[in-house]
Amino acid sequence: MDLIFLLQDVINGILMGSIYGLVALGLTLVFGVLKIINFAHGSFLMVGMYVAYWIVAYTGLHPYLALFLVAPIMYFFGYQMQQWLIRPIFVAERDVREPITVIIVTTGVWYVLDNLALLLFGPDYRALSPNPLKGEMIEIGEILISTPKLFGFIITVLTAAGLYWFLLKTRMGRAIRATSLDRDAASLMGISQWKIFNVAFGIGTAIAGIAAVVLVPVYNVYPTVGVPFDVKSFVIVVLGGLGSIPGALLGGVIIGLIESIGPNFMTSTWTEAIVYGLFLLVLFFKPSGLFGQKYDW
Amino acid sequence: MTKKSLATAALTLLALVGMSMSAMAETVVKIGNVEPLSGPSASVGQQGKNAREMAVEEINAAGGIKSLGGAKLELIYADSKSDPNVGVTETERLINTDKVNIVTGCWNSGVTYPATAVAERYGVPFVVPVSVRDTITERGFKYVFRIAAKDSWWTRDQFTFLKDMKDEFGTELKTVAFVYENGDWGTGFAAQWKTLAEEAGYEIVLDEPYPSAATDLTPVVTKIRRAKPDVLLLTSNAADAVLITNTLADYKVSPKVILGSGGGHADPTFISGTSDNSKFMFDIVEWETDVNKPGAKETNDKYKAKYGSNLTGEAVDAYVAMYVIADALERAGSLEPAKIRDALATTDLKTGPAAIVAYDSIKFDATGQNENAALAIVQINDLGQGLERITVWPKTSRRADYTPVFPMPQK
Numbered sequence: 001m002d003l004i005f006l007l008q009d010v011i012n013g014i015l016m017g018s019i020y021g022l023v024a025l026g027l028t029l030v031f032g033v034l035k036i037i038n039f040a041h042g043s044f045l046m047v048g049m050y051v052a053y054w055i056v057a058y059t060g061l062h063p064y065l066a067l068f069l070v071a072p073i074m075y076f077f078g079y080q081m082q083q084w085l086i087r088p089i090f091v092a093e094r095d096v097r098e099p100i101t102v103i104i105v106t107t108g109v110w111y112v113l114d115n116l117a118l119l120l121f122g123p124d125y126r127a128l129s130p131n132p133l134k135g136e137m138i139e140i141g142e143i144l145i146s147t148p149k150l151f152g153f154i155i156t157v158l159t160a161a162g163l164y165w166f167l168l169k170t171r172m173g174r175a176i177r178a179t180s181l182d183r184d185a186a187s188l189m190g191i192s193q194w195k196i197f198n199v200a201f202g203i204g205t206a207i208a209g210i211a212a213v214v215l216v217p218v219y220n221v222y223p224t225v226g227v228p229f230d231v232k233s234f235v236i237v238v239l240g241g242l243g244s245i246p247g248a249l250l251g252g253v254i255i256g257l258i259e260s261i262g263p264n265f266m267t268s269t270w271t272e273a274i275v276y277g278l279f280l281l282v283l284f285f286k287p288s289g290l291f292g293q294k295y296d297w
Numbered sequence: 298m299t300k301k302s303l304a305t306a307a308l309t310l311l312a313l314v315g316m317s318m319s320a321m322a323e324t325v326v327k328i329g330n331v332e333p334l335s336g337p338s339a340s341v342g343q344q345g346k347n348a349r350e351m352a353v354e355e356i357n358a359a360g361g362i363k364s365l366g367g368a369k370l371e372l373i374y375a376d377s378k379s380d381p382n383v384g385v386t387e388t389e390r391l392i393n394t395d396k397v398n399i400v401t402g403c404w405n406s407g408v409t410y411p412a413t414a415v416a417e418r419y420g421v422p423f424v425v426p427v428s429v430r431d432t433i434t435e436r437g438f439k440y441v442f443r444i445a446a447k448d449s450w451w452t453r454d455q456f457t458f459l460k461d462m463k464d465e466f467g468t469e470l471k472t473v474a475f476v477y478e479n480g481d482w483g484t485g486f487a488a489q490w491k492t493l494a495e496e497a498g499y500e501i502v503l504d505e506p507y508p509s510a511a512t513d514l515t516p517v518v519t520k521i522r523r524a525k526p527d528v529l530l531l532t533s534n535a536a537d538a539v540l541i542t543n544t545l546a547d548y549k550v551s552p553k554v555i556l557g558s559g560g561g562h563a564d565p566t567f568i569s570g571t572s573d574n575s576k577f578m579f580d581i582v583e584w585e586t587d588v589n590k591p592g593a594k595e596t597n598d599k600y601k602a603k604y605g606s607n608l609t610g611e612a613v614d615a616y617v618a619m620y621v622i623a624d625a626l627e628r629a630g631s632l633e634p635a636k637i638r639d640a641l642a643t644t645d646l647k648t649g650p651a652a653i654v655a656y657d658s659i660k661f662d663a664t665g666q667n668e669n670a671a672l673a674i675v676q677i678n679d680l681g682q683g684l685e686r687i688t689v690w691p692k693t694s695r696r697a698d699y700t701p702v703f704p705m706p707q708k
Contacts, residue, residue, distance in 0.1 A: 125569065126569075126570070220536070263505075268505060269507060272508050
């Protein structure tokens with residue numbers, strides 16, 4: 001195999017993998033704080049993509065400028081979702097540390113959102129228009145790099161860095177970390193658990209919105225678009241360690257590289273098998289993931 | 298006898314003759330139809346029902362079956378729910394209780410396969426408009442006739458198309474790449490492609506199954522790019538067809554021919570999802586609304602006005618099936634199953650409303666398969682009214698005044 005091909009595949013793998021990581025970032029944050037797996041995360045991504053799609057279609061804004069509308073809208077959406085749908089379950093099951101019913105509720109939200117989208121928008125595959133990034137490629141000799149994916153990589157790095165800074169340096173960030181470490185102790189220190197849950201869920205959903213904006217120039221929008229990303233995100237989050245931010249990014253890149261380099265040695269059907277095989281191995285040998293905490297507080 | 302009473306007598310006689318004639322005209326030919334009218338394939342079942350109704354209305358309005366004294370056709374439906382067991386019991390019921398003269402159906406190959414066996418056992422003619430599984434007509438049955446092409450003919454026609462286009466445009470096509478979804482359908486097609494490509498002397502440079510639910514098909518596309526095939530054969534479901542087409546354009550991969558296998562490429566949203574990226578691509582279909590055959594456009598317009606959608610390949614097969622049955626009944630002049638069967642076996646239908654099919658005549662071989670059944674190939678192009686699917690092959694069905702863009706322009 002030519003070295004130049006390998007380089008091309010590595011670049012594509014890292015770029016696409018970072019976008020997977022961005023999707024997983026929101027999921028891992030929600031898990032870290034609320035200790036629940038949000039099965040509706042892929043649907044939030046889908047909602048974000050529709051929001052971005054309609055904003056661009058109606059205003060003609062550049063997709064990346066639409067980011068400044070999509071992220072707040074999705075934050076609000078996630079915040080209210082937690083406030084009105086998920087919080088009541090937490091309240092009802094306040095004695096259970098990881099209420100299973102919440103997982104069932106998020107699964108319900110997933111089905112409702114996907115079918116609502118099908119009902120409202122139909123099964124059509126919508127391509128962003130106007131799309132100034134469509135088919136934009138950076139050509140360096142034999143190597144082709146997709147411009148929107150490169151921007152996706154940059155946005156992912158900025159988002160992750162921003163989230164890290166927010167969690168480390170701001171008062172709210174510290175409160176979120178405190179709640180994620182021990183929600184009862186945090187409550188005793190005067191931190192409103194419910195408020196933190198709402199904010200964390202809002203941020204997680206806003207990140208899904210950012211990922212949606214990154215994806216929308218290269219991916220078509222349709223009601224079940226979130227499902228394949230959702231499944232991938234779970235694998236990434238487990239791989240990187242539940243609740244770990246660098247774990248989500250690194251997990252994403254690992255999956256991206258396997259998918260991109262693998263097909264040189266086998267058919268792409270098998271790379272999927274390798275991804276899930278790795279997932280199983282991690283569960284067997286290092287269930288906490290690459291960056292996860294070994295002990296759950 | 299007065300003149301008046303003579304006139305009355307004459308009138309009475311006339312009336313009697315008329316009555317006896319109308320009494321004869323009331324003999325009906327019962328056609329039982331087993332179709333998926335509920336369940337997952339209900340929309341195709343409904344299309345088949347609409348098409349049958351339109352054809353039967355036309356046949357009855359034109360005077361029914363003249364050799365049977367103007368007998369009218371009557372359609373009786375049974376819902377298979379896409380379930381083979383239900384299909385079998387419903388076929389039994391149609392034959393034993395409703396005493397139907399002919400059965401048609403069932404769209405789902407899985408249902409048609411056992412249901413035709415029931416009809417064969419009772420010796421009742423069974424006309425299959427469309428069910429693609431090869432083996433339906435490969436069991437030595439005498440009473441089963443299929444109008445649509447077999448599964449294996451899709452791939453056969455894809456290669457015939459390549460050969461014909463090569464000859465017509467003098468283009469060198471040497472290497473071929475297979476890229477297909479890794480399910481039953483895709484892998485089945487790929488196995489047939491392999492044999493056909495080897496027979497035709499192509500060099501296979503890539504044989505790549507991929508998961509249909511993939512989030513990124515760039516790795517597949519870069520493999521195609523490096524393999525540099527002249528011909529790219531695709532079998533894709535909906536979302537992946539769009540994704541592959543767009544990624545191919547991004548990476549400026551331009552084989553001389555990109556040929557789809559229906560499915561995702563024939564999905565109504567394929568063109569809107571890919572826009573200009575799908576321009577000049579080819580796809581194989583059973584029938585297209587622009588097929589250059591007399592009456593095709595009118596029939597489609599009538600159907601569209603009546604039922605609100607264009608005729609599909611499946612609907613055309615159902616429509617044509619009614620005319621094949623009417624033609625056979627006309628020649629049989631009897632409702633005896635064996636006579637109808639013999640008439641069906643000697644069908645050679647070239648004219649009339651059934652001639653809207655993309656090929657020249659409907660004719661059954663010894664196995665009951667319509668030996669002329671063929672598929673059509675379309676090219677996606679923009680002739681000033683947005684992107685549309687234009688029939689290019691077989692040449693006899695090609696849209697008038699259209700010259701295919703072949704090979705596809707290099708990017």
